[in-house]
Amino acid sequence: MAENAGSTVGSDAGERVQGAYDYCGGRSAFIIADVGTDDAWIAIPEGQEASVEACR
Secondary structure, X not given: OOOXXXXXXXXXXXXXXXXXXXXXXXXXXXXXXXXOXXXXXXXXXXXXXXXXXXXX
8 A cells, every 4th residue: 555654644433544644656645544444545646635625
């Protein structure tokens, strides 16, 4: 998944969902992962972040 996933910045859902700034495909990204489920993660590339409010 990520090259340096030790930089956890937040968690939710009882420690199952974690987020970290890292790299994906050689680009900076914010990685969100469900650590209780294999391959359940998403990488949001730098510059494409959006607040939850912007999506409502």
